[in-house]
Each structure stands twice: as C-alpha cells, then as structure tokens.
Amino acid sequence: MQAPAVQFPKKLYGLDHLRAFAICYVLIYHYRLFGHPDWVPVIGGFGWTGVDLFFVLSGFLISSHLFAELSKTGTISLKTYFIKRSFRILPAYLFIVAVYFLVPAYHEREALSPLWRFLTFTKNFGMDTRVEGTFSHSWSLCVEEQFYLVLPLVLLALAYYKAGKKGLLLLAAIFLGGFAIRWCGWQIIAPYTNTDAFSALFRTYIYYPTYNRLDPLLVGIAVSAFYHYRPAWFAKIGKAVNWLLPLGLLVLIGAYYLNSNETNIKATLFGFPAVAVGYGIMVMAAVHPASILYKYQWAVTEKIAALSYSLYLSHKGLMPLTQRLLALYGFDPNSNITMLICFIVVIAAAVLLHIVVEKPFLRMRDRVLKRKAQSTSDTQQLTAEAV
Template sequence: MRYLSKLLDFEGKHLAGLDHLRALAIILVFLCHYRAYERPEWVEVIGSFGWVGVDLFFVLSGYLIGYQLLRYLQLNQVIDFKHFYISRTLRILPAYFLVVTLYFMFPVLRERGGIAPFWQFITFTQNFNLDFGNEGSFSHAWSLCIEEQFYLLLPLTLTLIAQKGYLNKGMYILLFLFAASMVVRAISWYYFMAPFYFHDILDGRFVAYNKWVYYPTYNRLDGLLVGVGIAALMVFRPGLRDRLAAYGNQLFFAGCAVIIVAYFFLSKDRLDLLPTLFGYPLIAVGFGLMVLGALYPTCFLYHLRWKISTLIAALSYGIYLCHKFLNHLLQGPLQELGIPAESNWRLLICAIVSVLGALLMHRFIEYPFLQWRNVLLRRRRTIRKVKEAWSSK
C-alpha cells in the first residue's frame, strides 16, 4: 500500500501539470518508435512528430534539475556534490544498467540487430558517432547519455559561474549557450549534410543526419537550456515569476501555438538547413512555455489530478528503457494469435505490456534503490547536523 501511495501520489505532492507533460512526452516517444511496425494510420500522423517527446523530456529535466541546484545554491552558496550525485546515481543507473545488460546478454531483444559498443553505453558516450543504420538497437539511449552528461556538468558549471560572481548574468550566459548551440548545429549541417543536398543524394541521408547532427550533445542543448532558464527565472527573478503567475493558461496555450508552428515548419523536410537551425529552438521554446504555464495554479493542467497521468509519468523512465524491445518481442506472438498488425488492439497490447514491464522494473529495481538513496541521504544529513552541533560548542 505504501508503494502504491508513492507511485500514484495519493498525498498530492507532485506538480500535476508536470506529470501530464511527462506522460505526454513518453506517449509521443512510444508512438514515434511504434512506426517501425505496421500500425494504424493515425499513429503515423502523431508518431511522425513524436520524436519531439525527447525534447519535452529535455525541457522537464533542465527545469527540475536546474531548479534543485539553483535553489540549493541560493540557500547555501555552494552545491552539495556528493548529495546530488548520490541522488542521481541511485535514481538513474540501476534500471539503465539492467536494460543494457539484457541487451548484451540476450541478442534476441535487439529490435534492429546491431548495437553500439558496450563501453559507450557504460560511459554514456553512445550518442557520439552513433550509426543508426548498423547500431539501431537501444539507439534511443542517446538521449539518456545527453541527460547523464548534463547531470555531470551542470553542478560543476553552476559552481564555476557562482565562484566567478556571474550568477546575476546567468540569463546572458544561457542565451549565449543557446545561440552557440545553434551555430554549432549549423556548422555540423554544412560540414556533414550539405554534400547530400548539393548533390541530391538520398541514400544514407537520414543516418548521416542522426549521426552528425541529431545525436551529439553539442547540437541538442536547446531544451535543457530552456529548462534551466525557467528554473533560473523561478529562483532568481521573483518579481517576474509573480507577475507571470496570473497567466498560466496563456503561457501554456502560447507554447502549444509555438509547437503547432514548429510542426508545420518541420513537416516538409526536417533534415534541411533551416529546420535544423530554427526547428529545435522553436520546439524548446514551445515546450518551455508549456512547462512554465503548467507550474502555475492559473493553468488548468495544475488542477487536473488524473491517476493515469501520474502512473505513466512515474513509469516514464522505465517505459522509455524497455518499450522498444518489448514491442519487438510481441510482434511474432501477436501475429500468431491473429491480431492484425495495423489494428489498434495490437498497439494497445504493446502499450499495456510496456507499462507492465516498466511497473515491474520500478517495483523491483528502481523503488528499492530509491529507498536506499533516501536512507543514505538522511544519514548524511544527520551526520552533518551532529558535526555542526559539535563544531558550534
């Protein structure tokens, strides 16, 4: 009962708006990847743009981690690195390493045959030089690698900025990094993709784009930076934060409008230069406005406490890890049972099994490590308080 209470947030501790957005993100990703199989026609309509679910995850991560670190920095003038890295390690790594191990121990799980080298998964560098054409299995770990690199570097970067006395210039630094990422992405496109367009070469274009433009960290900072920017606004700009509080719905729907613009902007050929240069910023800003709006009680999402969204949000990490190999394993048995490949029933079964797989992983892997994490961090706080009490005598 205690487990279900935490999983479904019976105490109402979660920000419901962010739960809805996290659930939306994993649904978009799931539909995007389900396009690898025969599917209902409507899946193509949504799933062809479903890759933006990863960008929504980036904005959410940027905000949640950024807020945690910036708030701690504001209150204590320093970041507790050990606390932060223990927290992130025990939250992320157990389930991730389990799935990596399964992929390498049981090749039958591999949805696309080839897979990147093991060392790249355990060093979180798989998103560099990733050849989707030959290493497509568990390729979606690229975004997890970016997030791990973000978790590693953000505390160090914020500490350096604080030590140099530049926190009051944080927004300018974020804007500079945002623009720099666009410039680097444009350079990557010109260097690796321009020959495909200048010579009208279609063969290998998508694989090359993913490898050199889409996957590398330095090209995908938009969403994370927008998320950190929202966190900085909430922590260091209380006046603006409070003025925006009256416009939760307006911010959210403005974000939706930006995403719609991005959808049409990217619908023709998202691999071309202009979509590559401006599409990702549009998506990041659109989702950023939606996240910012959802933080305020004046947004309708803030008050919608749907347990289905809470459940999917809580399991979103596990679903992300396991949905591709579970979908792959289910296709044969479902075909033998006579369930049509393009039917909604097959899609629904795959979705339910992915949720159940994530639930099992959460209950028996993630949750025990989270409990251990809480014990370790409580013990650290107690020891620190005792030391402070003794030193004050």
C-alpha cells in the same frame, strides 16, 4: 544569490501532466518503426519531440533544485547531488543494458554498440543507426547524463566567482552558439541531401550529439531562473497564464511545419529551438499557481509520469518482440488489437521494472542520504562542543 521568493510545492501536478504526455507521444512515435495501423504515423510523426519535452522538464527541475540549494547554502553538495542522480538513473538503466546484451531476442534492430559506449554514456556521439540501431533511444539518456555532470560544476564556478548575474549571458551565448554548431554540421551532410544516406547522416551529425540538443535543456534552465529569481515578474503573468498553453501550442504547430523536411537547412538551424521554446512556454504555464495544469491532479497522469523512466527504457525492445510472439498466433502486426496488446505488455513490464528495480534503489538512496545527513549533523555537533 538571493533566496528565491517563490517556493516549490511538494508536488507540481502540471509537470506530471506534461511528463505523461511526453512519454505517451514517444511511445506512439517509436511504435511506427514496427508493424502499425495506418493512423499511427499521422498521429505520432511529431512524437520525437516528446524527448525534447523531457529535456525541458529536466532542465527546469534539476536547475531548480540546484538554485534552491545555492540560495540557501551558497554552495552545492556534489556528493549528495551525485548520490541522488546515481540511485535514480543507473539501476534501471544498467538492468536494461544487461537485458540487451544477454537476451538477443530483445534487440529491435541491428547490432549493439560496444558496452563501453553505454557505460560511459557516450553512445550519442558518432552513432550510425544503420549498423548499431539497437537501444538507440539511449542517446537521450546520454545527453541528460552529460548535462547532469556539467550543470552543477558550472553553477559552482559562477557562484565562486560571484558571477551569478552573468549566468543568463552564458545561457544566451550557448543557445546562440547552437545555431553555429548546427550550421557546421549541415556543411558536412548537405552534399548528401539527395541520397539514401542522408537520413542516417542527419541523425549522426545533427540529431544525436549533445552540442546540438542543448536548446530544450537551456530553455528549462531559463524558465527555472525566471521562476526563482524574478518572482515579481513571474507573478505578473498570472492573469494571462492560461493563454500560455495555446501560445505554446501555436509555437509547436509552427515547429511542426518547420521540421517537416529535415533536408532543409532551416529545419536544422531553427527546428530544435522552436520545439524547445514551445514546450518551454507550456512548462512555464504548468508551474504557475494560476494555471489549470497546476491546479488539477489526475491520478492517471500521475501514475504514467511515475512510470515514465521505466516505460522509456523498456518499450522499444518489447514492442517488436511482442509482435513476433503474437504473429505466431495469427495476429496481424498492423492491427489495432496488436498495438493494444503491445502497449499493455509495455506498461506491465514498466510497472514490474519500477517496483522491482527503481523503488528499492530509491529507498536505498533515501537511507544513504539519511545516514549522510546524520553523520554531518554529528560532526557539526562535535565541532561545536570542541569550540
């Protein structure tokens, strides 16, 4: 693989703006599951797609770092890669898992899945929210962890067999294969379209499994490949890059109507890809130097983006717990003031989780990587002296 001509700046502010939007949209979407003002479902009904935006961002960022390493060294250090991922993901996640198992009052819905499902990141397969709905939003973390595990192995295989150019064909094949897999899932749930069980079955067989939710991750990888390996093409869109934002919005509006009825096979087959393409267009705009999203830093979105992982992990248990406590003092769970207090509590808890758990482990990660780099440097020096 040739070294990419386009180099990452230290900070992509455009992605912070999108990440902040994604977490806010998800919070509003999940708040409608509990007591809420009447306007929340109107604004937040499409908020489930915030997770898809996170997937596009993950696909773009993780593949970009791996592409850069492959271009520079011809290989990927799996040890370094998994050290980075483990220290970034596991500490806060395991802390929240512990809270769910040790504090029953934190449960937002029905019983928890077995602990091994959380520890192996396999909760998203066969999950029935009617009986194990607590911490159900961990399904997306399962998808991402499985993606983090497989992607570097696939890229290493492509590099080993010098088949990098065929990677795009593989990407397209997996993307198109998703339509066939979702069609098979639809055959299982179609007989139940007019029953009360349909919504839960749709989530079990269509919404949660990784093989049905690869579209946004693949789109993120495609945008990253375009960014890195076709810099001349990427540069050519500069004059029209700000038109990508309304274009992406138009695609998402179409996706909104396409997904408005989950009992429709068209939503099952085309709904997720439409959302992925819409957000992928926005990410493409956000990483282009000519884009307004790229140029302007905003401290608010930067802070929200930094807290997004802690917010995502902790919010769904805190919202109903806060509402129950406020109800003891006469607060209406459906009021705007209750919602405001709930969001303040969620943000405060996320800040605490970020400071107490996330940041110390990130500093520990940096120390481990520094020692590893120093050890590698010393070994190379001794080898050179021996030669």
